[in-house]
Amino acid sequence: MPELPDVELFKKQADKALDTTIEDIEVTDSKFIGVAKSTLDKYVKGKKPQESSRRGKYLFLLMSSSNALIMHFGMTGLLKYSKQTSDLPEYTKCLFLLDNGHQLMYISKRKLGKVEFTKNLDAWIDKTGLGPDALEISEADFLSVFKESRSAIKSFLTNQSLMAGIGNIYADEILFQAGMHPKQKTNSFDPDDGKKLYGHMQEVLKKAIEKEADPAKLPDSYLIPKRKQGAKCPGCGGKVNSYTLSGRRGYFCPKCQKK
Ligand SMILES: [Zn+2]
Structure with missing residues:
Protein backbone atom coordinates (compact mmCIF):
# COMPACT_ATOMS: atom_id res chain seq x y z
CA MET A 1 0.00 0.00 0.00
CA GLY A 129 -9.05 16.37 8.99
CA LEU A 130 -5.60 15.40 7.75
CA GLY A 131 -2.86 16.07 10.27
CA PRO A 132 0.47 17.65 9.37
CA ASP A 133 2.72 15.69 7.05
CA ALA A 134 4.97 13.24 8.93
CA LEU A 135 8.07 14.71 7.25
CA GLU A 136 7.01 18.30 7.91
CA ILE A 137 5.83 18.08 11.52
CA SER A 138 8.23 19.77 13.97
CA GLU A 139 9.71 17.84 16.86
CA ALA A 140 7.84 20.09 19.32
CA ASP A 141 4.47 19.43 17.64
CA PHE A 142 5.23 15.72 17.45
CA LEU A 143 6.08 15.59 21.16
CA SER A 144 2.93 17.43 22.10
CA VAL A 145 0.67 14.89 20.32
CA PHE A 146 2.85 12.03 21.62
CA LYS A 147 2.25 13.22 25.19
CA GLU A 148 -1.53 13.35 24.69
CA SER A 149 -1.87 9.93 23.06
CA ARG A 150 -3.20 6.94 25.01
CA SER A 151 -3.22 4.43 22.16
CA ALA A 152 -0.81 1.69 21.10
CA ILE A 153 2.32 3.32 19.69
CA LYS A 154 1.68 1.86 16.23
CA SER A 155 -1.89 3.22 16.18
CA PHE A 156 -0.45 6.60 17.18
CA LEU A 157 2.02 6.59 14.26
CA THR A 158 -0.62 5.57 11.72
CA ASN A 159 -3.39 7.95 12.88
CA GLN A 160 -3.68 10.23 9.83
CA SER A 161 -5.44 12.97 11.77
CA LEU A 162 -2.45 13.33 14.13
CA MET A 163 0.20 12.98 11.45
CA ALA A 164 -0.30 12.06 7.81
CA GLY A 165 1.68 9.62 5.69
CA ILE A 166 2.67 6.58 7.76
CA GLY A 167 0.90 3.26 7.22
CA ASN A 168 1.39 -0.34 8.29
CA ILE A 169 4.77 -1.00 6.68
CA TYR A 170 6.69 2.14 7.60
CA ALA A 171 5.23 2.18 11.13
CA ASP A 172 6.68 -1.31 11.65
CA GLU A 173 10.05 -0.13 10.32
CA ILE A 174 10.17 3.00 12.48
CA LEU A 175 9.29 0.97 15.60
CA PHE A 176 11.85 -1.69 14.74
CA GLN A 177 14.57 0.96 14.34
CA ALA A 178 13.48 2.54 17.63
CA GLY A 179 13.36 -0.84 19.42
CA MET A 180 9.76 -0.28 20.49
CA HIS A 181 6.99 -2.87 20.78
CA PRO A 182 4.12 -1.92 18.41
CA LYS A 183 1.43 -2.60 21.03
CA GLN A 184 3.00 -0.68 23.92
CA LYS A 185 0.79 2.24 24.94
CA THR A 186 2.18 5.64 24.01
CA ASN A 187 1.62 7.04 27.52
CA SER A 188 3.81 4.32 29.09
CA PHE A 189 6.96 5.61 27.34
CA ASP A 190 9.35 8.19 28.81
CA PRO A 191 9.30 11.68 27.28
CA ASP A 192 12.81 11.01 25.90
CA ASP A 193 11.40 8.07 23.95
CA GLY A 194 9.25 10.54 22.02
CA LYS A 195 12.37 12.34 20.82
CA LYS A 196 13.97 9.05 19.88
CA LEU A 197 10.87 7.98 17.94
CA TYR A 198 10.72 11.32 16.10
CA GLY A 199 14.37 10.91 15.04
CA HIS A 200 13.78 7.40 13.71
CA MET A 201 10.60 8.48 11.92
CA GLN A 202 12.45 11.23 10.05
CA GLU A 203 15.40 8.98 9.30
CA VAL A 204 13.35 6.04 7.98
CA LEU A 205 11.10 8.20 5.77
CA LYS A 206 14.06 10.10 4.27
CA LYS A 207 16.05 6.92 3.69
CA ALA A 208 13.05 5.26 1.98
CA ILE A 209 12.63 8.23 -0.37
CA GLU A 210 16.37 8.23 -1.13
CA LYS A 211 16.14 4.50 -1.96
CA GLU A 212 13.01 5.00 -4.10
CA ALA A 213 10.84 3.05 -1.64
CA ASP A 214 12.37 -0.12 -3.05
CA PRO A 215 12.77 -2.80 -0.33
CA ALA A 216 15.72 -4.31 -2.22
CA LYS A 217 17.64 -1.03 -1.98
CA LEU A 218 17.07 -0.41 1.74
CA PRO A 219 19.94 -0.92 4.22
CA ASP A 220 20.58 -4.45 5.53
CA SER A 221 19.61 -3.21 8.98
CA TYR A 222 16.00 -2.66 7.84
CA LEU A 223 13.03 -4.89 8.64
CA ILE A 224 11.00 -4.12 5.47
CA PRO A 225 12.81 -6.65 3.24
CA LYS A 226 12.26 -9.29 5.97
CA ARG A 227 8.49 -8.95 6.47
CA LYS A 228 7.86 -12.66 6.82
CA GLN A 229 7.10 -14.94 9.75
CA GLY A 230 10.35 -16.61 10.87
CA ALA A 231 12.66 -14.41 8.74
CA LYS A 232 16.05 -13.63 10.28
CA CYS A 233 15.99 -10.43 12.32
CA PRO A 234 18.60 -8.00 10.96
CA GLY A 235 19.21 -6.78 14.54
CA CYS A 236 19.75 -9.92 16.64
CA GLY A 237 19.59 -12.83 14.20
CA GLY A 238 16.47 -14.14 15.96
CA LYS A 239 13.13 -14.71 14.27
CA VAL A 240 10.79 -12.05 12.97
CA ASN A 241 7.20 -12.57 14.22
CA SER A 242 3.88 -11.38 12.92
CA TYR A 243 1.22 -9.79 15.11
CA THR A 244 -2.22 -8.30 14.57
CA LEU A 245 -3.37 -4.88 15.67
CA SER A 246 -6.73 -3.35 14.69
CA GLY A 247 -7.24 -6.18 12.24
CA ARG A 248 -4.00 -5.57 10.36
CA ARG A 249 -1.02 -7.89 10.26
CA GLY A 250 2.36 -6.40 11.10
CA TYR A 251 5.87 -7.68 11.77
CA PHE A 252 8.34 -7.15 14.61
CA CYS A 253 11.19 -8.83 16.50
CA PRO A 254 10.15 -9.93 20.01
CA LYS A 255 13.79 -9.78 21.18
CA CYS A 256 14.68 -6.34 19.79
CA GLN A 257 11.28 -4.78 20.54
CA LYS A 258 10.42 -5.73 24.11
CA LYS A 259 7.50 -4.07 25.88
ZN1 LIG B 1 15.84 -8.93 16.70
Missing part, protein backbone atom coordinates in the same frame (compact mmCIF):
# COMPACT_ATOMS: atom_id res chain seq x y z
CA PRO A 2 1.50 3.34 -1.02
CA GLU A 3 2.70 5.35 1.99
CA LEU A 4 4.47 8.70 2.26
CA PRO A 5 7.74 7.63 0.52
CA ASP A 6 5.84 6.05 -2.39
CA VAL A 7 3.65 9.12 -2.86
CA GLU A 8 6.77 11.31 -2.78
CA LEU A 9 8.00 9.32 -5.79
CA PHE A 10 4.65 9.82 -7.55
CA LYS A 11 5.08 13.54 -6.86
CA LYS A 12 8.36 13.44 -8.77
CA GLN A 13 6.46 11.92 -11.71
CA ALA A 14 3.81 14.66 -11.46
CA ASP A 15 6.55 17.33 -11.36
CA LYS A 16 7.52 16.35 -14.91
CA ALA A 17 4.11 17.61 -16.04
CA LEU A 18 4.57 21.09 -14.54
CA ASP A 19 4.57 23.85 -17.15
CA THR A 20 3.04 21.60 -19.78
CA THR A 21 -0.58 21.98 -20.86
CA ILE A 22 -3.05 19.17 -20.16
CA GLU A 23 -4.58 18.81 -23.63
CA ASP A 24 -7.06 16.09 -22.84
CA ILE A 25 -8.26 13.82 -20.04
CA GLU A 26 -9.44 10.29 -20.61
CA VAL A 27 -11.31 8.44 -17.89
CA THR A 28 -11.24 4.72 -18.53
CA ASP A 29 -12.88 3.72 -15.23
CA SER A 30 -15.21 6.27 -13.65
CA LYS A 31 -15.30 4.39 -10.31
CA PHE A 32 -11.92 5.93 -9.57
CA ILE A 33 -12.96 9.46 -10.34
CA GLY A 34 -14.70 11.34 -7.55
CA VAL A 35 -15.56 14.29 -9.79
CA ALA A 36 -17.72 14.82 -12.88
CA LYS A 37 -15.81 14.55 -16.15
CA SER A 38 -17.37 17.89 -17.14
CA THR A 39 -15.68 19.51 -14.10
CA LEU A 40 -12.32 18.09 -15.13
CA ASP A 41 -12.90 19.35 -18.67
CA LYS A 42 -13.78 22.79 -17.38
CA TYR A 43 -11.07 23.32 -14.75
CA VAL A 44 -8.21 21.01 -15.71
CA LYS A 45 -8.31 20.50 -19.47
CA GLY A 46 -6.36 23.18 -21.32
CA LYS A 47 -4.61 24.28 -18.11
CA LYS A 48 -1.01 24.13 -16.97
CA PRO A 49 -0.32 22.43 -13.64
CA GLN A 50 1.57 25.07 -11.67
CA GLU A 51 2.80 23.24 -8.63
CA SER A 52 2.62 19.86 -6.98
CA SER A 53 2.50 19.17 -3.29
CA ARG A 54 1.95 16.24 -0.99
CA ARG A 55 0.35 15.83 2.41
CA GLY A 56 0.77 12.37 3.86
CA LYS A 57 -0.49 9.89 1.29
CA TYR A 58 -2.29 12.54 -0.80
CA LEU A 59 -0.83 14.18 -3.87
CA PHE A 60 -2.09 17.55 -5.10
CA LEU A 61 -1.59 19.06 -8.52
CA LEU A 62 -2.42 22.74 -8.34
CA MET A 63 -4.04 24.22 -11.45
CA SER A 64 -4.25 27.71 -9.88
CA SER A 65 -3.61 29.09 -6.39
CA SER A 66 -6.58 27.10 -5.03
CA ASN A 67 -7.89 24.74 -7.75
CA ALA A 68 -6.31 21.34 -7.36
CA LEU A 69 -6.46 17.80 -8.60
CA ILE A 70 -6.28 15.44 -5.63
CA MET A 71 -4.94 11.93 -5.94
CA HIS A 72 -5.09 9.14 -3.41
CA PHE A 73 -3.61 5.78 -4.21
CA GLY A 74 -5.57 3.33 -2.05
CA MET A 75 -3.94 -0.09 -1.82
CA THR A 76 -2.22 -0.45 -5.18
CA GLY A 77 -2.37 2.89 -6.99
CA LEU A 78 0.48 4.67 -8.72
CA LEU A 79 1.18 7.62 -10.99
CA LYS A 80 3.46 7.34 -13.97
CA TYR A 81 4.79 9.82 -16.51
CA SER A 82 5.66 8.43 -19.91
CA LYS A 83 5.67 9.08 -23.64
CA GLN A 84 2.21 8.89 -25.17
CA THR A 85 1.34 5.49 -26.51
CA SER A 86 -1.88 3.74 -27.44
CA ASP A 87 -0.59 0.70 -25.57
CA LEU A 88 -1.59 1.70 -22.04
CA PRO A 89 -0.50 -0.26 -18.97
CA GLU A 90 -3.15 -2.59 -17.58
CA TYR A 91 -5.36 -0.98 -14.92
CA THR A 92 -4.87 2.56 -16.22
CA LYS A 93 -7.92 4.37 -14.83
CA CYS A 94 -7.32 7.97 -15.79
CA LEU A 95 -5.03 9.55 -18.34
CA PHE A 96 -3.81 13.13 -18.66
CA LEU A 97 -2.47 13.84 -22.13
CA LEU A 98 0.14 16.60 -22.18
CA ASP A 99 1.16 18.93 -25.00
CA ASN A 100 4.79 17.75 -24.87
CA GLY A 101 3.94 14.30 -26.24
CA HIS A 102 3.93 12.75 -22.78
CA GLN A 103 1.17 11.66 -20.42
CA LEU A 104 0.43 11.13 -16.75
CA MET A 105 -1.25 7.83 -16.01
CA TYR A 106 -3.16 7.07 -12.82
CA ILE A 107 -3.01 3.30 -12.49
CA SER A 108 -4.69 1.14 -9.87
CA LYS A 109 -5.27 -2.58 -9.81
CA ARG A 110 -7.65 -2.65 -6.86
CA LYS A 111 -10.74 -0.59 -6.23
CA LEU A 112 -9.57 1.84 -3.57
CA GLY A 113 -7.96 5.12 -4.50
CA LYS A 114 -9.37 8.15 -6.22
CA VAL A 115 -8.79 11.21 -8.39
CA GLU A 116 -10.77 14.21 -7.13
CA PHE A 117 -10.90 17.93 -7.71
CA THR A 118 -11.41 20.91 -5.42
CA LYS A 119 -11.68 24.65 -5.96
CA ASN A 120 -10.33 25.28 -2.46
CA LEU A 121 -7.50 22.99 -1.42
CA ASP A 122 -7.04 24.48 2.07
CA ALA A 123 -10.74 23.99 2.86
CA TRP A 124 -10.59 20.45 1.47
CA ILE A 125 -7.66 19.59 3.75
CA ASP A 126 -9.47 21.09 6.76
CA LYS A 127 -12.61 19.09 5.99
CA THR A 128 -10.65 15.86 5.57
